Amino acid sequence: MKLDARIPTGPIEDAWDSAKFEMKLVNPANKRRHNLIVVGSGLAGASAAATLGELGYNVKCFCFQDSPRRAHSIAAQGGINAAKNYQNDGDSIYRLFYDTVKGGDFRAREGNVYRLAQNSVHIIDQCVAQGVPFAREYGGSLENRSFGGAQVSRTFYARGQTGQQLLLGAYQALERQVDAGQVTMIPRTEMLDLIVIDGQARGIVARNLITGKLSVHLAEAVILATGGYGNVYYLSTNAKGSNATAIWRAHKRGALFANPCFTQIHPTCIPVSGDYQSKLTLMSESLRNDGRIWVPKQKGDKRRPDQIPEDERDYYLERKYPAFGNLVPRDVASRNAKAVCDEGRGVGETGLGVYLDFADAIQRLGVETIRDSYGNLFDMYQRITDEDPYKVPMRIYPAMHYTMGGLWVDYQLQSTIPGLFVLGEANFSDHGANRLGASALMQGLSDGYFITPYTVGNYLASSKLKDVKASDPAVQAALTATEQGIAKLLSIKGKRTVDSFHRELGKIMWDDCGMSRNAAGLRDAIGRIRALREEFWQNLNVPGSGDDLNQSLEKAGRVADFFELGELICIDALERNESCGGHFREEYQTPEGEAQRDDEHYGYVAAWGYTGPGNKPELTKEPLEFVYVHPSQRSYK
Amino acid sequence: MKLTLSIWRQKNPGSKGKFVSYPVEVPNGEMSVLECLDVLNETLSERGEEPVAFEHDCREGICGTCGFMINGVAHGPMPATTICQLTMRHFKDGEELVMEPWRSRAFPFVKDLVVDRRSFDRIIQSGGYVSVSTGNVPDGNAIPIGKDDADRSMDAAACIGCGACVAACPNGSAALFTGAKIAHLGILPQGKPEQDRRAVQMVAQMNAEGFGSCTNIGECTGVCPKEIPLEAIAKMNHDYLLGAWKERKSVVTAIAPVTGWEFGEK
Ligand SMILES: Cc1cc2nc3c(=O)[nH]c(=O)nc-3n(C[C@H](O)[C@H](O)[C@H](O)COP(=O)(O)OP(=O)(O)OC[C@H]3O[C@@H](n4cnc5c(N)ncnc54)[C@H](O)[C@@H]3O)c2cc1C
Ligand code: FES
Numbered sequence: 001m002k003l004d005a006r007i008p009t010g011p012i013e014d015a016w017d018s019a020k021f022e023m024k025l026v027n028p029a030n031k032r033r034h035n036l037i038v039v040g041s042g043l044a045g046a047s048a049a050a051t052l053g054e055l056g057y058n059v060k061c062f063c064f065q066d067s068p069r070r071a072h073s074i075a076a077q078g079g080i081n082a083a084k085n086y087q088n089d090g091d092s093i094y095r096l097f098y099d100t101v102k103g104g105d106f107r108a109r110e111g112n113v114y115r116l117a118q119n120s121v122h123i124i125d126q127c128v129a130q131g132v133p134f135a136r137e138y139g140g141s142l143e144n145r146s147f148g149g150a151q152v153s154r155t156f157y158a159r160g161q162t163g164q165q166l167l168l169g170a171y172q173a174l175e176r177q178v179d180a181g182q183v184t185m186i187p188r189t190e191m192l193d194l195i196v197i198d199g200q201a202r203g204i205v206a207r208n209l210i211t212g213k214l215s216v217h218l219a220e221a222v223i224l225a226t227g228g229y230g231n232v233y234y235l236s237t238n239a240k241g242s243n244a245t246a247i248w249r250a251h252k253r254g255a256l257f258a259n260p261c262f263t264q265i266h267p268t269c270i271p272v273s274g275d276y277q278s279k280l281t282l283m284s285e286s287l288r289n290d291g292r293i294w295v296p297k298q299k300g301d302k303r304r305p306d307q308i309p310e311d312e313r314d315y316y317l318e319r320k321y322p323a324f325g326n327l328v329p330r331d332v333a334s335r336n337a338k339a340v341c342d343e344g345r346g347v348g349e350t351g352l353g354v355y356l357d358f359a360d361a362i363q364r365l366g367v368e369t370i371r372d373s374y375g376n377l378f379d380m381y382q383r384i385t386d387e388d389p390y391k392v393p394m395r396i397y398p399a400m401h402y403t404m405g406g407l408w409v410d411y412q413l414q415s416t417i418p419g420l421f422v423l424g425e426a427n428f429s430d431h432g433a434n435r436l437g438a439s440a441l442m443q444g445l446s447d448g449y450f451i452t453p454y455t456v457g458n459y460l461a462s463s464k465l466k467d468v469k470a471s472d473p474a475v476q477a478a479l480t481a482t483e484q485g486i487a488k489l490l491s492i493k494g495k496r497t498v499d500s501f502h503r504e505l506g507k508i509m510w511d512d513c514g515m516s517r518n519a520a521g522l523r524d525a526i527g528r529i530r531a532l533r534e535e536f537w538q539n540l541n542v543p544g545s546g547d548d549l550n551q552s553l554e555k556a557g558r559v560a561d562f563f564e565l566g567e568l569i570c571i572d573a574l575e576r577n578e579s580c581g582g583h584f585r586e587e588y589q590t591p592e593g594e595a596q597r598d599d600e601h602y603g604y605v606a607a608w609g610y611t612g613p614g615n616k617p618e619l620t621k622e623p624l625e626f627v628y629v630h631p632s633q634r635s636y637k
Numbered sequence: 638m639k640l641t642l643s644i645w646r647q648k649n650p651g652s653k654g655k656f657v658s659y660p661v662e663v664p665n666g667e668m669s670v671l672e673c674l675d676v677l678n679e680t681l682s683e684r685g686e687e688p689v690a691f692e693h694d695c696r697e698g699i700c701g702t703c704g705f706m707i708n709g710v711a712h713g714p715m716p717a718t719t720i721c722q723l724t725m726r727h728f729k730d731g732e733e734l735v736m737e738p739w740r741s742r743a744f745p746f747v748k749d750l751v752v753d754r755r756s757f758d759r760i761i762q763s764g765g766y767v768s769v770s771t772g773n774v775p776d777g778n779a780i781p782i783g784k785d786d787a788d789r790s791m792d793a794a795a796c797i798g799c800g801a802c803v804a805a806c807p808n809g810s811a812a813l814f815t816g817a818k819i820a821h822l823g824i825l826p827q828g829k830p831e832q833d834r835r836a837v838q839m840v841a842q843m844n845a846e847g848f849g850s851c852t853n854i855g856e857c858t859g860v861c862p863k864e865i866p867l868e869a870i871a872k873m874n875h876d877y878l879l880g881a882w883k884e885r886k887s888v889v890t891a892i893a894p895v896t897g898w899e900f901g902e903k
Pocket of ligand 2: 702
């Protein structure tokens with residue numbers, strides 16, 4: 001297969017404008033005759049559904065929670081980037097573009113990233129107009145802060161609840177379209193299969209989670225905005241329900257999966273406290289603006305932090321990376337935390353933790369200023385750990401957080417299945433091998449508000465779409481396959497619970513395909529995942545039935561997909577014989593222990609095709625070209 | 638630490654429910670109430686019994702999915718804390734925790750600790766937004782908003798839509814939820830043009846859903862995990878009174894409440 005990313009030619013500054021000009025338009029009167037499906041109501045899904053509704057299309061929007069407002073985007077804390085240069089500190093669209101390409105360790109497409117930076121400024125305007133209460137200066141103008149991987153202040157925020165406020169803005173726009181009759185919202189309903197007819201995406205099979213009933217929904221195009229797959233690792237900062245089922249099943253219907261091994265570990269999370277641990281809580285990266293990260297210089301130093309004098313502390317990020325200090329990108333911060341803990345200098349009971357200390361900032365700025373910026377994060381930390389971060393340094397440790405990989409899409413955000421568009425964290429598009437802070441929210445909203453509304457229209461206006469009925473054999477086949485899949489999970493009646501399998505899978509992934517990876521470990525992991533999957537299909541126990549609310553059954557279907565995706569993540573990590581961004585292969589590092597890229601052999605997007613159960617997936621490479629930002633060894637020193 | 642969980646078990650709205658007691662062991666005070674339920678559910682599943690259905694997603698106190706009563710208090714005993722953020726260190730050895738779902742006419746029962754809160758979405762649908770379409774907007778800094786207004790608006794916007802306010806209110810009123818949205822948007826210049834209509838529509842929808850009336854008891858703000866102030870209700874009443882007068886000629890129609898789960902199409 002040859003991949004055509006459809007990146008416009010010509011100067012990058014004009015590419016998106018000229019692409020929009022080239023696009024075919026749908027006559028306004030015809031829009032209401034087009035039925036569209038949006039799966040997902042997070043930032044990407046809600047913004048797309050609302051905007052497509054405003055344009056006059058007939059939209060159905062799905063989510064598995066009881067309300068679209070609960071999508072995982074709600075949990076984003078720190079902020080959203082935009083190249084507004086309101087601070088007059090030298091920011092520009094070009095700089096945001098440059099930072100993002102470099103931050104992604106030169107594994108993202110320049111064209112996509114440039115467009116993202118261009119759209120960033122419109123996003124802020126849009127959100128402000130919707131009533132998103134961003135932080136303000138006393139004079140009434142918008143306030144900014146800086147975030148990891150950047151030397152300018154370009155992050156907009158609403159206390160520590162930026163994702164919540166942006167999502168509520170998009171959710172309200174969505175509900176306005178529901179009220180207008182343009183969007184039908186279908187909550188508590190999970191997409192379980194994609195319907196492909198004549199090679200085009202034409203609908204979905206979905207299950208109502210309350211009644212257990214399966215239904216078929218047909219459309220002219222399907223838009224997936226179902227979020228990331230970090231929960232393959234069981235413990236992550238993602239919401240418990242976040243899953244890969246929609247994208248994985250679309251993958252099995254022919255959509256290529258790109259760069260699955262590009263996963264991001266977030267450096268600042270509350271450490272694990274016990275075996276029952278169900279998820280990990282993120283402490284926003286913005287804390288690194290004012291907090292200083294350190295560990296004792298001595299191994300096994302069990303003194304309380306306040307008893308360790310200044311000269312016996314190692315502020316290792318400030319020491320190793322004087323230019324960026326505590327604000328180095330996430331992958332660098334995470335790996336360094338692991339390294340000092342591996343040396344035996346970790347803190348807390350488990351030794352898997354480092355200090356994030358606000359004493360200096362409190363002295364410099366006063367408690368009130370710190371409370372104003374981070375109050376709710378400090379409260380959250382105290383609620384969980386029973387320690388007061390105003391007095392005692394926080395303990396933090398890296399955790400699985402975000403997935404840069406996802407379904408492959410071209411410049412128009414269309415997957416390898418015509419008519420299937422993928423937005424937000426579910427696609428692989430803009431972050432390369434490492435995402436910079438405050439740029440996922442930006443990407444989700446750029447995809448949903450400002451890209452898909454054009455590109456979906458272009459697809460509809462330029463494709464031949466025949467009439468499809470529910471009686472079509474392809475529809476019935478997808479429905480039957482889904483029914484059988486559910487019946488199978490319920491019929492095993494083995495001994496082990498879904499969670500026990502999920503935990504074990506997560507541990508394999510974290511140990512062998514987490515912060516650092518090596519060939520032997522990856523090979524071993526693949527073997528163990530296969531064996532565990534086999535046991536899953538023989539020894540799983542799902543209590544209850546398929547015809548009412550059954551949360552074990554929901555989880556079982558998702559974990560079954562995580563097994564297959566987990567294996568693909570390891571295969572991809574094994575195939576990529578270099579280190580870049582979040583993908584750190586121990587065999588490939590510089591003498592100082594930094595990631596060693598191999599642009600000559602691995603300067604491509606790895607797009608994997610599904611070839612049937614148990615078969616080796618097929619790799620297609622999309623070469624990456626860098627015309628504007630010259631690939632260099634990333635340095636934050 | 639050993640505790641007893643008395644949990645409301647009911648398979649569906651049509652069947653009869655009852656409290657069932659389960660002994661649990663808590664290894665560590667940092668464990669959350671939901672993790673405690675996870676462990677119980679593992680045990681129940683291993684015994685082949687149906688696990689307790691309860692809702693949750695973010696487990697960080699922000700999505701508003703979780704929520705039930707513990708010993709008669711919405712979200713349990715800690716102020717400003719959702720159930721998912723409530724750790725076991727707040728309970729004593731040997732204590733009994735009675736857990737039951739939100740009870741309100743406007744939140745139809747689903748299963749065990751799960752209820753249907755779609756009435757909240759319809760209240761937002763009826764007017765909880767600024768009518769601005771994508772693209773048709775001025776520069777973000779074109780409308781200056783003083784820090785105090787931005788902060789007050791944010792205080793109200795912090796609502797997570799969990800429904801604790803309704804569950805705690807002896808009248809089953811949704812005034813705090815509705816008022817929070819009216820205040821969030823009404824304080825900002827962007828929300829001003831629709832201020833009157835918004836209040837009138839949203840209050841009409843709240844009434845149509847079967848929520849009770851507010852009599853200023855204040856239980857709602859007491860249990861609110863985001864501590865939305867009662868001021869939000871005052872703002873709602875203010876905007877409503879003014880709006881009802883100014884909009885007295887307009888026709889207000891509420892959206893018909895839906896309780897079924899059929900979304901058409903086979
Ligand atoms: C704790 C935390 C903090 C973060 N902080 C920041 C930050 O400060 N800045 C930043 O830029 N990024 C941040 N991120 C990342 C960012 O929040 C996410 O990448 C982004 O919100 C994803 O949005 P989305 O719209 O793609 O997907 P989501 O918000 O995850 O939405 C997925 C939607 O899909 C639906 N869905 C999924 N599967 C199905 C299915 N099979 N059927 C039907 N519906 C389905 C869900 O119901 C949901 O509505 C953070 C992430 C986490 C975990
Ligand atoms: S699970 Fe999200 S608020 Fe409790």
